[in-house]
Amino acid sequence: MRVMVFVKATEDSEKGLPPTEDMTAMFEAMGKFNEELVNAGVMVDGDGLKPSSHGKRIAFDGPNRSVIDGPFAETRELVAGYWVWEVKDMDEAVAWAKRCPNPMPGPSELEIRPFYEMEDFGDALTPELAEQEQKLRERLSGE
């Protein structure tokens, strides 16, 4: 199964990059962990994100769209980085996540969320729906 692992933001991560020497130590520890993930065939993707002060939100309300500039409050709900892992089950994802060096100077959290898989849609994607989608595609491609 494929999971996304979120590194949740903290007040520290929202301030931007830490001082160089702290960052070097963090890169080293994280690099070692990432190498383990790669050698186990678990890591598929991953990266770090800039603080929410660099971000924007698009708010939807009926036909209206408004753009909200960062930074955003609710720091604990923000994301500072992510991985995509392929694992056998959630137990394995949890076991790997526990091995991660603390990504932040203070207390922090990782959050693991499984992707939807083909079979999750099951009967929801009926042949009728598929046909409908096919017709729509044909119209779009002008056939």
Next chain:
Amino acid sequence: MAKDETHRAIEAVFRIERARLIATLARMTRDVDRAEELAQEALLIALTEWPKSGVPDKPGAWLTAAAKRRLIDGARHEAMRTRKQAEIARELDEEPDMRVEAVEAAIDDPLGDELLGLIFAACHPVISPEARAALTLRLVGGLTVEEIARAFLSNDAAVAARITRAKKAIAKAGVQFEVPRGAELTARLGSVLEVIYLIFNEGYAATTGPSLVRPPLCAEAQRLARILAGLMPEQPEVLGLLALVEIQASRLAARAGPDGRFVPLTEQNRARWDQLLIRRGLNALARAEALDGADGPYALQAALAACHARARSAEETDWVRIAALYDRLGRAMPSPVVELNRAVAYSMAFGPEAGLRLVDAIADAAALRHYAPLPAARGDFLFRAGRTDEARAQFEAAAALSGNERERDFLLARAAACAP
């Protein structure tokens, strides 16, 4: 945490460590069965100890130390019975320090050599390719016999027997659990790549059974290819194979329609292709090519898959480039199957007659005598050339040869579409 939950957490840690643990133990005991037993015993010890002590910082080293202690205890008990075990006991006794830190230092294995050694042993050419696949899934992938049997639509007893035979063959041939060097490495690596691709293909183009694809088997093969690429990042063909399985797997969701029916590449909904896997595949291919590996058989097949991955619609496919890549693949890996695919590429690039000319040249190849894709391709060329009567006969012949129910339905539908 509830007891069950604790056990599950410990078992998850064990699963992460299992392959390397078995690799270390197999190298010590030169006996895969014994290595598996000892690993299992180490798990049982962990299940009693860790709920009290917590999961240790270095669980791999801890488990190795526990298994090693069991090995020594066992060897001491049996010391008088056989000389071999006495030797092992003596050898192990000479290693003075059994603390976790010492074991950790001793198995300080940044290159993953032990795991690689196990992979090379499980894929040793003294074993048949099917048995290699089963043994690799068992030892490296950690699948149970039941899971392997289900994956290959076989029964448990047959798979268990196959694995037992494979282990005996390894023991009899005196296979070392080491990574081969020099010229031997090249030859043995071919055998490893073959096994991983065999596992992948059994998931991607199931040769038998009711369903067209078996994604869990593809996932296992991808994982093995990723592990190998992590451990051997300088081997272009490893990267070529990784690129090939990543790009092909990107189409898994689009390959079977919602009703389970086979959807050919040119008709697939490309929006359902997994862009993350395509990106990973293209990246691996670029690395293989940068290592002068562009003309390796796997890299060439990956380059072919990449041509499709890069085309946003079937019409945009660069068939001339694909035909040229098949010319190179035919030289790197001459085979009637490659020639057949070359014919398909030529038919797309230069018209159905070009395909028919190439396919006629291989019509008598023994390897293709019962090969459904041959009449299926010829049927397609004939159909496109407007020779529908001849096309129908070819599609019907192909359907009769196909072992996969979904593929058969597809071919019969094409035969029916040949009605005047």
